[in-house]
Amino acid sequence: MTTSLPDPTLRQDGLHGVPAADGPADRKAYKSDQEVRWCPGCGDYAILAAVQGFMPDLGLRRENIVFVSGIGCAARFPYYLDTFGLHSIHGRAPAIATGLAVTRPDLSVWVVTGDGDALSIGGNHLIHALRRNLNITILLFNNRIYGLTKGQYSPTSEIGKVTKSTPMGSIDNPFDPVSLALGAEATFVARTIDSDRKHLTGVLKAAAAHRGASLVEIYQNCPIFNDDAFVAFKDRDTAESALIPLEHGEPVRFGSEGEYAVIREPSSGTFFAVEAADVDESQIHVHDAHLRDPSAAFGLSKLTDHGQMHRAPIGIFRQVEHPTYDDQAREQITEARAKQGDPDLEALLSGKDSWVVA
Amino acid sequence: MTTSLPDPTLRQDGLHGVPAADGPADRKAYKSDQEVRWCPGCGDYAILAAVQGFMPDLGLRRENIVFVSGIGCAARFPYYLDTFGLHSIHGRAPAIATGLAVTRPDLSVWVVTGDGDALSIGGNHLIHALRRNLNITILLFNNRIYGLTKGQYSPTSEIGKVTKSTPMGSIDNPFDPVSLALGAEATFVARTIDSDRKHLTGVLKAAAAHRGASLVEIYQNCPIFNDDAFVAFKDRDTAESALIPLEHGEPVRFGSEGEYAVIREPSSGTFFAVEAADVDESQIHVHDAHLRDPSAAFGLSKLTDHGQMHRAPIGIFRQVEHPTYDDQAREQITEARAKQGDPDLEALLSGKDSWVVA
Amino acid sequence: MTKQVKQLDRVIIRFAGDSGDGMQLTGARFTAETAAFGNDLSTLPNFPAEIRAPAGTLPGVSSFQVHFADFDILTPGDAPDVLVAMNPAALRANVSDLRPGATIIVDTHDFTKRNLARAGYDANPLEDGSLEDFGVHEVDLTSMTVEAVKEFGLTRKDAARAKNMFALGLLSWMYGRPTEPTVEFLQTRFASAPALRDANIAAFRAGWNFGETTEAFAIRYEVKPAPMPTGRYRNITGNLALAYGIVAAGNLTGLDVFLGAYPITPASDVLHELSKHKRFGVTTFQAEDEIAGIGAALGASFGGALGVTTTSGPGLSLKMETLGLGVMLELPLLVCDIQRGGPSTGLPTKTEQADLLQAMFGRNGEAPVPVVAPRSPADCFDAVLEATRIAITYRTPVVFLSDGYLANGSEPWRLPELSDLAPIDPAFATGPNHTADDGAEQFLPYLRDPDTLARPWAIPGTAGLEHRIGGIEKRDVTGDISYDPANHDLMVRTRQAKVDAVAKSIPPLEVDDPDGDAKVLVLGWGSTYGPIGAGVRRVRAEGVPIAQAHLRHLNPFPSDLGDVLQRYDRVLVPEMNLGQLAMLLRAKYLVDIVGYNKVRGLPFQAAELADVIRGLAEEVYS
Amino acid sequence: MTKQVKQLDRVIIRFAGDSGDGMQLTGARFTAETAAFGNDLSTLPNFPAEIRAPAGTLPGVSSFQVHFADFDILTPGDAPDVLVAMNPAALRANVSDLRPGATIIVDTHDFTKRNLARAGYDANPLEDGSLEDFGVHEVDLTSMTVEAVKEFGLTRKDAARAKNMFALGLLSWMYGRPTEPTVEFLQTRFASAPALRDANIAAFRAGWNFGETTEAFAIRYEVKPAPMPTGRYRNITGNLALAYGIVAAGNLTGLDVFLGAYPITPASDVLHELSKHKRFGVTTFQAEDEIAGIGAALGASFGGALGVTTTSGPGLSLKMETLGLGVMLELPLLVCDIQRGGPSTGLPTKTEQADLLQAMFGRNGEAPVPVVAPRSPADCFDAVLEATRIAITYRTPVVFLSDGYLANGSEPWRLPELSDLAPIDPAFATGPNHTADDGAEQFLPYLRDPDTLARPWAIPGTAGLEHRIGGIEKRDVTGDISYDPANHDLMVRTRQAKVDAVAKSIPPLEVDDPDGDAKVLVLGWGSTYGPIGAGVRRVRAEGVPIAQAHLRHLNPFPSDLGDVLQRYDRVLVPEMNLGQLAMLLRAKYLVDIVGYNKVRGLPFQAAELADVIRGLAEEVYS
Numbered sequence A, B: 001m002t003t004s005l006p007d008p009t010l011r012q013d014g015l016h017g018v019p020a021a022d023g024p025a026d027r028k029a030y031k032s033d034q035e036v037r038w039c040p041g042c043g044d045y046a047i048l049a050a051v052q053g054f055m056p057d058l059g060l061r062r063e064n065i066v067f068v069s070g071i072g073c074a075a076r077f078p079y080y081l082d083t084f085g086l087h088s089i090h091g092r093a094p095a096i097a098t099g100l101a102v103t104r105p106d107l108s109v110w111v112v113t114g115d116g117d118a119l120s121i122g123g124n125h126l127i128h129a130l131r132r133n134l135n136i137t138i139l140l141f142n143n144r145i146y147g148l149t150k151g152q153y154s155p156t157s158e159i160g161k162v163t164k165s166t167p168m169g170s171i172d173n174p175f176d177p178v179s180l181a182l183g184a185e186a187t188f189v190a191r192t193i194d195s196d197r198k199h200l201t202g203v204l205k206a207a208a209a210h211r212g213a214s215l216v217e218i219y220q221n222c223p224i225f226n227d228d229a230f231v232a233f234k235d236r237d238t239a240e241s242a243l244i245p246l247e248h249g250e251p252v253r254f255g256s257e258g259e260y261a262v263i264r265e266p267s268s269g270t271f272f273a274v275e276a277a278d279v280d281e282s283q284i285h286v287h288d289a290h291l292r293d294p295s296a297a298f299g300l301s302k303l304t305d306h307g308q309m310h311r312a313p314i315g316i317f318r319q320v321e322h323p324t325y326d327d328q329a330r331e332q333i334t335e336a337r338a339k340q341g342d343p344d345l346e347a348l349l350s351g352k353d354s355w356v357v358a
Numbered sequence C, D: 001m002t003k004q005v006k007q008l009d010r011v012i013i014r015f016a017g018d019s020g021d022g023m024q025l026t027g028a029r030f031t032a033e034t035a036a037f038g039n040d041l042s043t044l045p046n047f048p049a050e051i052r053a054p055a056g057t058l059p060g061v062s063s064f065q066v067h068f069a070d071f072d073i074l075t076p077g078d079a080p081d082v083l084v085a086m087n088p089a090a091l092r093a094n095v096s097d098l099r100p101g102a103t104i105i106v107d108t109h110d111f112t113k114r115n116l117a118r119a120g121y122d123a124n125p126l127e128d129g130s131l132e133d134f135g136v137h138e139v140d141l142t143s144m145t146v147e148a149v150k151e152f153g154l155t156r157k158d159a160a161r162a163k164n165m166f167a168l169g170l171l172s173w174m175y176g177r178p179t180e181p182t183v184e185f186l187q188t189r190f191a192s193a194p195a196l197r198d199a200n201i202a203a204f205r206a207g208w209n210f211g212e213t214t215e216a217f218a219i220r221y222e223v224k225p226a227p228m229p230t231g232r233y234r235n236i237t238g239n240l241a242l243a244y245g246i247v248a249a250g251n252l253t254g255l256d257v258f259l260g261a262y263p264i265t266p267a268s269d270v271l272h273e274l275s276k277h278k279r280f281g282v283t284t285f286q287a288e289d290e291i292a293g294i295g296a297a298l299g300a301s302f303g304g305a306l307g308v309t310t311t312s313g314p315g316l317s318l319k320m321e322t323l324g325l326g327v328m329l330e331l332p333l334l335v336c337d338i339q340r341g342g343p344s345t346g347l348p349t350k351t352e353q354a355d356l357l358q359a360m361f362g363r364n365g366e367a368p369v370p371v372v373a374p375r376s377p378a379d380c381f382d383a384v385l386e387a388t389r390i391a392i393t394y395r396t397p398v399v400f401l402s403d404g405y406l407a408n409g410s411e412p413w414r415l416p417e418l419s420d421l422a423p424i425d426p427a428f429a430t431g432p433n434h435t436a437d438d439g440a441e442q443f444l445p446y447l448r449d450p451d452t453l454a455r456p457w458a459i460p461g462t463a464g465l466e467h468r469i470g471g472i473e474k475r476d477v478t479g480d481i482s483y484d485p486a487n488h489d490l491m492v493r494t495r496q497a498k499v500d501a502v503a504k505s506i507p508p509l510e511v512d513d514p515d516g517d518a519k520v521l522v523l524g525w526g527s528t529y530g531p532i533g534a535g536v537r538r539v540r541a542e543g544v545p546i547a548q549a550h551l552r553h554l555n556p557f558p559s560d561l562g563d564v565l566q567r568y569d570r571v572l573v574p575e576m577n578l579g580q581l582a583m584l585l586r587a588k589y590l591v592d593i594v595g596y597n598k599v600r601g602l603p604f605q606a607a608e609l610a611d612v613i614r615g616l617a618e619e620v621y622s
């Protein structure tokens, strides 16, 4: 699940065009001077550590990396990385990142957002950034709660959730960020979890390597306001039978001894998790993240349960090549110059119908 | 494809709770005194005629019907129906309808919106209304262009579209409204077309009958700014082999003699349109709109091509029962009263820690 | 041992500790005891913007200040007489606010090298003499608490947690507060966790006994109850009073209440509170964003409910386009803005008054709305009822401007007699309102009441009143779309005239000018009422005549405001902004207002205002 | 036959027809011919809000007015001398605007019962004598056109379509306009459709010849070229001048231009135009909404591009929260608002000046931004360059306030010498800007230029300048998050002081007071410049001394504005709103401004303003 990145000066991937660092950097170089201010035990710490940990591996110049965030606990992230950072306003990070990514091909642009920031107030900007396949990497910290505002339910909270704003339980269906992203034509959609540093790092590197909009949903624990959200995934005994790792080209098996597997029921086409023993090896679904048709990825996302979670696939659901908005926007400029020749402001201003008063 | 609706006083469907009309009404009763102001040949006329046509069949009191719209050519719709109407602001109709639907179980609430209104500025309100399964019926007039503002490309325009704002062609992937709605947990998702009055009427009636959020994408021709958008579907010769009608419980066949069919490729799970002759009857996909798992419906939505359209499934992709946001919100009030007894304002104000100064 | 008892007329106590130390609860309990005892009081909580900044650091400090007295007081007080500091950071963050000679009670338990460093102390303040101006009591509250509760077999962590109750017990003893309410409170609060319940009660009692027995505290203080008008009282914060006011508004109008809101500090608590009162016919909708929140509320108003939306500054900016639609539709709508420090995200947990001009002008085109502001926490109740009256009577959105200080501050509230609250009649249209020349009965959605200029409110479900309205300019009377130039000019002026007409229903401005001989008027709005009043009092006490008036209606102004301003040589307008009300007054009345402006995210202090008033008075009277 | 030729100094012609009749094109062509001929001119198009209202109805009428003269003129004129009406609706919608004795040329072809009815005529106005005050020419333009082009084998529909060119030919003959430009234009325009090309040219020539030959038209008119400063000229609309100004701004700053915009009338054309100029390094992004439009522009500014967003009133409301972020980030940003009739959706295709206060105050907290407004269509070019200078120099968002009248109106524009346009240096930060006491080199993102108070613009990619900024209050100098009360007060005042400091870079207000003896000053802003100037002229022509001044900078005002206002007994401020600038002036200078306010969605008329000015002058001078 770890992707090694080619030399940035050569590669055609998501980081193509971003200048390479002169020499190796270590994680300390990525620590800013700001004191980290999350609650003790917050999952955000683990994610920060992972990001600071692999940033040097990207081999980029630090000054060419920008983290843009909205508002929320998660959105404090940029302050703690010694790169350029913009802690903007609630829900708007993808929009702000758009202007930056389109005008600056030499930057690696990251968006850090929470489930409320990304899916509640910012839902529209998110789906449009995905649709346009903007070359940015979006880290969606999903703690299934509004943390910064002290614990209201979010668009990913389970039905019936009792919070400050829902004393009798919430009544909205939650979004599945993966399903939503696939419905919005996303070209790279993945899910990982704060508690698995290796998986987290692997997925994030792959996301960075993808040229186009990468959405990574990160299950993130909020011990203060939603501590039990991911228990099944944290607890040693249940974790392995709860998380379904998706590996491209591999049959989908899980459980400590791979005793469970995922099959697709032929008539309905629905995916089910079963005891591996009960099915023939040939029936086990082999994951293909590179299919143009997102339907299989979408089907797999529906293995996620949205109540008190005890089951969810993690890994890369979809990863397909598609021209990016920003590359094409820049190509149109190049093309226009090629076609119409160098800009001539004087000619532009005088136009076709000018006259002279002597 | 036509659904007859039971007596509104009895039914448990989308119109349950809306008072029935005393006697039969005719379509003229639904015509307002306002002069209709769309361009000659606009598809909106056909949709208006269809709606005015079947409104009487719903058997509702006219005063208990409300049409809420945003801004755009489509959004002028409410002015032409002699019901209550609210022509609001751009993109916000679903939000406004939410407050109305939640507080007024005795109303039949309809939202009329365009592809820009619903999917561009209003995208977030739309996906949240769907997610919450609000009991409203949303008519999305998709002409794949911004009509009222005179012809800029929209979030459903094909890639490469040359418009006033994209002289070198647009570079965004379009949304497929059906895929997006399914990704947003919609419980009723359908598509129909302005030129087929019977199909249009049938789908809209079914949408009204659904209790919950119904999204109906209506392919609507804009002869002025996007005349060729749906040619393949209009032209007698091509129409039948271009539109793939989905009927619940029926094998998916199309073409004038049903010479084409839809199959699902087993390994990838992708749907394909094929010559019926080339496949065994048993391979032909039988449409089940009532599956809880939206994956098959999502897969079928991917049969839609998003370039110059020559193929698209129409009909009801998904129709499943799920509690609605507004019903549950009202139930919580009833439950609260049952549990906590009748409201006592005096007791509320004085609270537990009051004291008396004599 | 018997202790000396000293009489005081007023005391200001500040409890300060780490976010995790439960200082807000401690303050709230001391306040409840004080209220029950019958003092007048005013409180000021102060919490960090971070959810939970690292323990022991300055950003993590949370505090609660309570001011109580044997007379009526107006503010939480400027400089505390007593500081309870649960750790070094709490001491460092608050000591500079104390009055000289103030008492400091410190929990010495955390005064370790490490914690001193985290708080930014190089030397231990308890040892380096830096506190010599104060009376310092060094007590290891934590250890004593752990000791006091050991019998209940809690973890050390949980045991230590009860130290706030120990401190509360000690202070309750010092100021002779009744203890029963707190014991009862702890019994219900921890009903489900007996061990915690008993531990907290034990800690509370231990604190009391510690005061009683130890030599360290030689004196007890007595602050007599304050004489107050008879009646039933409770202590209440501004946000709670606002929520209750909204419930009452539903009751007085006979309408269901629909709140469309998106959480935002410091407004979220109104959403939280209202979500508990469903049985009053209150529906709360946590929207996907602020725009959906006001949109849904407006939709509910169209349907005949009382549409309400609550937010803070950044949220109000987002609601502006929809608010403009409300102005066009001429429907009742309450838009409550709990102002916080701006611009942009600004200072989310701090107070400010800088949204007045946004409320007045933040929309495209000429889109006037009435603006109402409460003056104190309890006044939020009355003010929102007034906002409702205006919204319903004039069929218009109304902006209600509270702020973070009112929202979280509290004061005793004399409960109203429900029978004294005037009902508000929604007066829905029930049938045609016009007979055409041909004798036909018609319904004209924009035919106005000649007096209020209000249009009929005809809700769906009313047979024969079917009509369509929207945001495009409408023809006078009929409400049909109209692009006619003269009609547009007429409608723009009519919407303005309707809002101006509200002034006719506003009582004359109350001016407090005891002997009628003042030449200086201090005029304010919103939460500055308390500090201004306290400042004015001090200067008057020096024999200088000062007049005070406070605006509840910011738009329109009371009809007699112009005359009032003319009556005084100088008019001082203190505001927690750069002079927003002052600008409106200058523009309307061409009076050379003297502004006093501070934008510190904190309420004014009485002493500070007294100085300003005194200074101005000297100019004028010399 | 030879025709009599009559000299005129000025003529106002209005072409009116159905939306489908191509009146905008006809007007534009006549304007081009007139410009080429050398008259001074001013135009005013007027289209319906509906895309295409039903043919032949009043809402469907589209018109184009052109005013040309042998002297410099300032407005499109009040009452047309000539009306060309292509159908009954066009006649009915416009006849009331004509001056008595005006000439009317009607295409009689559509004067059928049915079409008269659709236009709301009970009787045929050509027969019922209702037009007797006018010189009416009844011509069946349609039939003559069809006849003239039959050889080209077009469908009757297409043939009839060419009638607008017939009309243009006729008018070109009447006023001796050069025909070549139009013939050339038609050749290129229809290059790909030869039949249409030939038909339109033929129709145009036929119209000309018809004038030449028919008895009906006995007189030709001659309007001599106007003396104008030498130079190269072109005719230009406000939106085009704005778009070109933005391209030029990119050129003068050396920055790439990034436009983030969402279509909205009447601003969309700026997006359309800029999307054509990619090779100038202009990227246009059609965003999902207005918030994304400004957000993306702000992101681009953070990256070192010239971020621009264009919109109209309702869109500006939506941008407010992000604009507030821009104020906090202190980054250059151009926010162009092409004002239209409001509130809410209002009158999308009509003009208004009612967003000034929204631009000033529409954000939460104290969030000041400079505001600049153009005075005429061509002036949009210079004004947006000035806005850019302020935005870049002071690192601040700037609001540019145009309106529908400027956007679509046109006038001759004397092209600037590129060499005369001053470059604007973005002066990016390239390295540390501070040496710490320990000698360490530091970069401090909020360390300001002492003169402008601008902070450094350090863009990503600059090694060593990595920093993080956001919408939470920031510590002075370092830009770190700060909740310190004193720092907040300082930062709020500093942001205000920075915007106020812009005044130092603004030239003194130009006051046009020919003999320096005027007691009445007429002060305006934005698109009222033309009508005010024309009104002032008329009154001066009567020997009454009147001073005129016009504000380009609405925030801050020029430093000497206060003194200027003091110099005059009375100051009249005409505005297409309820008195927004007047309010700002009254508040700031305590001057009793006399407002003249009309909110009709139309520009003022010169005669109307002349009356008001005259009236005021009489008061003052008597």
Ligand SMILES: Cc1ncc(C[n+]2csc(CCOP(=O)(O)OP(=O)(O)O)c2C)c(N)n1
Residues within 6 Å of the ligand: A071, A072, A073, A074, A075, A090, A113, A114, A115, A116, A117, A118, A141, A143, A145, A146, A147, A148, A149, A154, C262, C263, C264, C265, C290, C314, C315, C318, C345
């Ligand atoms: C315009 C606006 N509305 C509301 C808020 C208040 N607010 C700040 S963060 C937040 C939601 C945080 O939830 P999430 O995005 O999940 O982030 P988390 O704190 O859980 O990491 C809200 C409602 C705001 N700051 N701005």
Ligand SMILES: Cc1ncc(C[n+]2csc(CCOP(=O)(O)OP(=O)(O)O)c2C)c(N)n1
Residues within 6 Å of the ligand: B071, B072, B073, B074, B075, B090, B113, B114, B115, B116, B117, B118, B141, B143, B145, B146, B147, B148, B149, B154, D262, D263, D264, D265, D290, D314, D315, D318, D345
């Ligand atoms: C806040 C706001 N932004 C922009 C506009 C301008 N506008 C009106 S309708 C529209 C889009 C119309 O497209 P669509 O929703 O597809 O409706 P159609 O006209 O095609 O039926 C736009 C951008 C507006 N009225 N309000």
Ligand code: SF4
Residues within 6 Å of the ligand: A037, A038, A039, A041, A042, A043, A044, A073, A074, A143, A147, A148, A221, A222, A223, A224, A225, C051, C052
């Ligand atoms: S509230 Fe939750 S998400 Fe926020 S910092 Fe604390 S633990 Fe983390």
Ligand code: SF4
Residues within 6 Å of the ligand: B037, B038, B039, B041, B042, B043, B044, B073, B074, B143, B147, B148, B221, B222, B223, B224, B225, D051, D052
């Ligand atoms: S522009 Fe297009 S969508 Fe709008 S009314 Fe005309 S034809 Fe219909």
Ligand SMILES: [Mg+2]
Residues within 6 Å of the ligand: A072, A114, A115, A116, A141, A142, A143, A144, A145, A146, A147, A154
């Ligand atoms: Mg969250």
Ligand SMILES: [Mg+2]
Residues within 6 Å of the ligand: B072, B114, B115, B116, B141, B142, B143, B144, B145, B146, B147, B154
């Ligand atoms: Mg459309």
